Amino acid sequence: MSAVDDPTDLTLGSEGSDASVAEAKGDEQIADLSSDAGDDRIDETIDGYNFAYLDENTKRMIRRAILKAVAIPGYQTPFASREMPMPYGWGTGGVQVTAACLTPGDTLKVIDQGADDTTNAVSIRQFFEKTARVDTTTRTEDATVIQTRHRIPEKALTEDQIIVYQVPIPEPLRYLEPRETETRKMHALEEYGLMHVKLYEDISRHGHIATTYAYPVMVEDRYVTDPSPIPKFDNPKLSNSPALQLFGAGREQRIYAIPPYTKVKSLDFEDYPFDPGQWPQACALCGAEDSYLDEIITDDAGGRMFVCSDTDFCSRRRAEQDAAATSEEGEQ
Amino acid sequence: MSQEVILRVEELTKLYGARVGCRNVSFELCGAEVLAVVGESGSGKSTLLNCLSGQLPPSGGSLSYRGANGHWRDVLALSEPERRLLSRTEWAFVHQDPRDGLRMTVSAGGNVGERMMAVGARHYGTIRSTAADWLRQVEIPQDRLDDRPTAFSGGMRQRLQIARALATNPRLVFMDEPTGGLDVSVQARLLDLIRTLVNQFELSVILVTHDLAVARLLAHRMMVMKDGHVVESGLTDQVLDDPQHPYSQLLVSSILQT
Ligand SMILES: Nc1ncnc2c1ncn2[C@@H]1O[C@H](COP(=O)(O)OP(=O)(O)OP(=O)(O)O)[C@@H](O)[C@H]1O
Ligand SMILES: [Mg+2]
Ligand SMILES: [Zn+2]
Numbered sequence: 334m335s336a337v338d339d340p341t342d343l344t345l346g347s348e349g350s351d352a353s354v355a356e357a358k359g360d361e362q363i364a365d366l367s368s369d370a371g372d373d374r375i376d377e378t379i380d381g382y383n384f385a386y387l388d389e390n391t392k393r394m395i396r397r398a399i400l401k402a403v404a405i406p407g408y409q410t411p412f413a414s415r416e417m418p419m420p421y422g423w424g425t426g427g428v429q430v431t432a433a434c435l436t437p438g439d440t441l442k443v444i445d446q447g448a449d450d451t452t453n454a455v456s457i458r459q460f461f462e463k464t465a466r467v468d469t470t471t472r473t474e475d476a477t478v479i480q481t482r483h484r485i486p487e488k489a490l491t492e493d494q495i496i497v498y499q500v501p502i503p504e505p506l507r508y509l510e511p512r513e514t515e516t517r518k519m520h521a522l523e524e525y526g527l528m529h530v531k532l533y534e535d536i537s538r539h540g541h542i543a544t545t546y547a548y549p550v551m552v553e554d555r556y557v558t559d560p561s562p563i564p565k566f567d568n569p570k571l572s573n574s575p576a577l578q579l580f581g582a583g584r585e586q587r588i589y590a591i592p593p594y595t596k597v598k599s600l601d602f603e604d605y606p607f608d609p610g611q612w613p614q615a616c617a618l619c620g621a622e623d624s625y626l627d628e629i630i631t632d633d634a635g636g637r638m639f640v641c642s643d644t645d646f647c648s649r650r651r652a653e654q655d656a657a658a659t660s661e662e663g664e665q
Numbered sequence: 666m667s668q669e670v671i672l673r674v675e676e677l678t679k680l681y682g683a684r685v686g687c688r689n690v691s692f693e694l695c696g697a698e699v700l701a702v703v704g705e706s707g708s709g710k711s712t713l714l715n716c717l718s719g720q721l722p723p724s725g726g727s728l729s730y731r732g733a734n735g736h737w738r739d740v741l742a743l744s745e746p747e748r749r750l751l752s753r754t755e756w757a758f759v760h761q762d763p764r765d766g767l768r769m770t771v772s773a774g775g776n777v778g779e780r781m782m783a784v785g786a787r788h789y790g791t792i793r794s795t796a797a798d799w800l801r802q803v804e805i806p807q808d809r810l811d812d813r814p815t816a817f818s819g820g821m822r823q824r825l826q827i828a829r830a831l832a833t834n835p836r837l838v839f840m841d842e843p844t845g846g847l848d849v850s851v852q853a854r855l856l857d858l859i860r861t862l863v864n865q866f867e868l869s870v871i872l873v874t875h876d877l878a879v880a881r882l883l884a885h886r887m888m889v890m891k892d893g894h895v896v897e898s899g900l901t902d903q904v905l906d907d908p909q910h911p912y913s914q915l916l917v918s919s920i921l922q923t
Contacts, residue, residue, distance in 0.1 A: 509768065522746045526783025530768075530775050533782065536789055537774055537811050602789040 395433035402590035407552030424499035425583030442476035447642030490576035572597035619650035677726035686712035701884035757830035763822035820851035
């Protein structure tokens with residue numbers, strides 16, 4: 334416990350001197366990278382780094398925090414967040430958790446808002462391709478580790494997978510109680526009336542619970558937890574998931590976890606039950622009726638359509654439909 | 666007033682280092698009884714009240730409370746969760762400054778509803794109608810239910826704080842100068858309201874005030890404090906009409922002269 338709480342404790346292990354060399358190198362590299370901010374942040378010279386960038390002592394420290402987080406589902410475990418060669422807000426918490434989880438045999442998928450091809454997702458994927466030389470994929474079921482910002486894949490996860498969420502603000506009570514000393518006490522004593530005050534305010538102002546992202550949940554009947562800014566549409570997937578779910582907040586230095594098969598309940602009122610929401614239309618590209626849709630503008634004339642936010646899910650559905658159509662033609 | 670004692674205080678002392686906050690205070694409070702604690706600034710009234718309400722750990726003495734279930738509890742031996750639970754169920758606190766007792770960024774309804782939600786209320790419609798009912802009780806117009814206290818006058822804020830405190834039907838309410846800092850006319854209306862609510866809900870109240878008129882109007886009994894000590898206590902009318910201790914005499918006469 335004390336070792337986990339003490340962010341300066343790096344005494345475990347024997348390769349302390351090697352690690353500090355690697356760390357010192359790391360600092361140089363960070364300086365290099367931040368000096369050409371903007372474009373490709375990871376250049377080709379990253380060879381010579383420890384596997385997955387972080388030194389072994391740091392990874393061990395993060396793993397201890399992860400173990401503690403898994404042992405206390407939904408509880409925010411402090412950890413000594415490291416500088417990463419990318420700005421906060423780019424998922425430095427998630428990147429550190431992923432770095433601590435990766436092994437050479439892993440296959441990594443990185444998504445941002447459901448897409449594998451956004452700048453953020455691509456740069457994190459390239460970072461681990463170069464620093465860990467792990468295989469990467471866009472196919473959800475082929476990944477053993479998935480790092481995500483703002484979505485859970487449509488395809489159900491399995492026991493063989495770890496999903497790592499990037500978290501900007503880990504404290505669900507902060508909205509109404511900015512004092513950290515007080516929110517810690519509220520968690521410790523399970524004083525969660527305040528969370529419902531937030532929902533009450535929502536209903537009294539909007540006529541319904543207007544919270545659509547980062548919708549607070551109760552984990553295993555004990556800790557109220559922020560699920561990161563995923564849409565509330567994804568909240569049901571949090572519960573009883575076979576995959577290990579890990580949450581990393583870099584700037585706030587917190588890690589928390591929802592272990593496999595954990596009960597997760599979205600907070601609500603008896604007369605205003607939780608509603609994940611749905612769309613009146615199907616995906617304009619693949620026709621899916623049960624996926625999370627993004628609205629996209631198609632032309633300057635205000636044309637718009639709704640398409641799956643999970644690009645892997647949508648493109649593969651279309652590929653299957655094309656293949657089916659082709660083989661039907663062939664049969665005729 | 667029921668003659669059943671619900672709070673027993675023995676030799677309660679609070680020292681701030683070498684300075685005396687209050688010393689060797691002993692008294693009993695009955696169900697539905699209002700006790701006023703009066704005295705000049707710095708005499709230890711707030712210190713005593715904060716010790717009694719569990720917000721400040723005393724340096725010595727004992728404090729027992731008989732719960733709604735009839736069982737006596739050693740308040741000073743309660744764990745923090747037990748103490749916090751007590752203070753949001755059977756006990757309540759009304760601060761002099763409403764900003765200390767309200768959430769200024771939450772609507773009036775949310776403020777009153779919080780205590781209910783804190784003890785498990787999960788039906789929005791019930792919480793809301795109960796909150797609206799409480800606003801009526803404290804004479805706040807129904808159409809202010811969704812307004813934030815930042816938009817309220819001082820008197821209205823204080824009435825909202827009282828509604829919030831009473832929403833889970835506490836038995837024992839601690840009040841520290843609840844009418845302090847308000848205009849005289851606003852004060853009068855608030856005192857009237859407090860008196861009505863105290864009678865209606867048969868509340869036990871420990872009321873700190875330096876205003877003897879407030880004590881006269883609300884309290885059955887009173888204690889006069891000076892330099893952390895209780896110098897005189899008794900029925901309010903007796904103490905005010907026939908004070909025995911020289912300091913009480915001075916206090917009463919100085920009020921009468923002004
Ligand atoms: N936190 C503190 N630290 C040190 N001394 C304190 C503290 N709080 C109060 N005191 C001292 O304890 C004594 C009693 O103070 P207390 O605030 O209880 O008086 P009071 O009767 O409530 O006064 P007032 O009418 O001004 O509110 C005073 O001498 C005061 O200076
Ligand atoms: Mg005071
Ligand atoms: Zn689609």
